[in-house]
Amino acid sequence: MSLIKSSLARKYVMALSGLFLVTFLLLHVTINLASVLSPDFFNEASHFMGYNPLVQFLMQPILIIGVIVHFVMGFVLEIQNKKARSIGYVKYNGSANAPWVSRNMIYSGLVVLAFLALHFYDFWVHEMAYKYVEANPEDPTRYYHETVEKFAPIWRTVLYVISFVLLGLHLWHGFASSFQSMGVNNKYTPNIKKCAKTFAVVVPLLFAFIAIYHHLNPITH
């Protein structure tokens, strides 16, 4: 019981849910890359993810729970941390001792959360409507076209790219930080940090590249 209530438990929850979401990002970007490299494979993978019962009824709920736990705990931590210093400093030189990204995780996280709302509306709500409301028959070839068409409007592409930049900033601190929270700080830490920061740059860049690529290469009928 003491574990559930303690400040350290909140660190563990943030770290573990964050690491889980990082693994999901890796899977997501891999499948997205297929939409550039091989539309057929992208269709196959998307159809599998969309209709496999294990993915739909076990992994998808776990993912949604992971997202909710991560951002709810983020809000709880932010509120508690603000309460710990109700009278602030007249002069506070935060940049003297900590990088901007580490001090503003709540803001980068809020942008990513707002993006998730748009992203869910764009793809998840559409998918649920297609399958369960309109009860359309299975069509394993529709995904590539649907995805590319989504990026036709410039406003959506720009919003996605901005969100990926903020996602990168969030990962820049969050990914490496999750190891420290779980108690991992040893001779491997410099390399862990290098890998985590590389991930934080490469993965959002790939997401942004895919969005821009589809915007610049629309399907011509």
Place this chain on the structure above:
Amino acid sequence: MVDGKPNNEQQTTNNYITMKLYLKIWRQKDASSPGKIVDYTLDGVEGDMSFLEMLDILNEELVSKGEEPVEFDHDCREGICGTCSLQINGEPHGPDRLVTTCQLHMRKFNDGDTIVIEPFRANAFPVIKDLIVDRSAFDRIQQAGGYISVNTSGNTVDANCIPINKHDADEAMDAATCIGCGACVAACKNASAMLFTSAKVSQFALLPQGRVEAVERVQNMVRQMDLEGFGNCTNTGACEVECPKGISLTNIARMNREYLSASLKG
């Protein structure tokens, strides 16, 4: 003077050229009164003075004018007791690294500078008066488990009889150099006390004498830390940068491991 530029000898003597400083100091009558920033101008400050000596000069002026002196904590004035504090221009113990306020020299500032001086801010460190805060929350964390139980009946075994790996002994000693000044809390944007608590957990966790009570120690000290109302750690690393003794974040990671392991053991 060489080619119109000061030579090394003259640069050294520049420390004795006096400075005029504009001080903005938090004044608060007592714990229940609201405080405010009060402006003071102080002339004749020398570079070789310590920051606290500069405040002594200010207080002498205030007393001679019949005004209330600025209250601030100090004791050893050589960086070992952890009594002095002060948030100076937005940083605990000022802009220098690995020094306490009493070790901070005025040569780190320039003539005409404005210096904002505030108490360490955290709800767990309530202001008592002016720049003095109550840091007894740290004492209570220490009392919750920061000790080892030793038989002192006369049969006490010499600690040096137990062989200890040098690496562990060094790390324990590094953790034990924490003077409990509270700069970690003051620097942290969340007012978290994890660097202090983890240093106190680590100094025992690394030694065989400390392992006996390790499970209860980390649980009790973390529980007390939470009860005191400190914030959560978000790994910004500000505490490590501002710590006058260079206590490392590896101690927080060790405490996280110790606590997880202790909780799983029940």
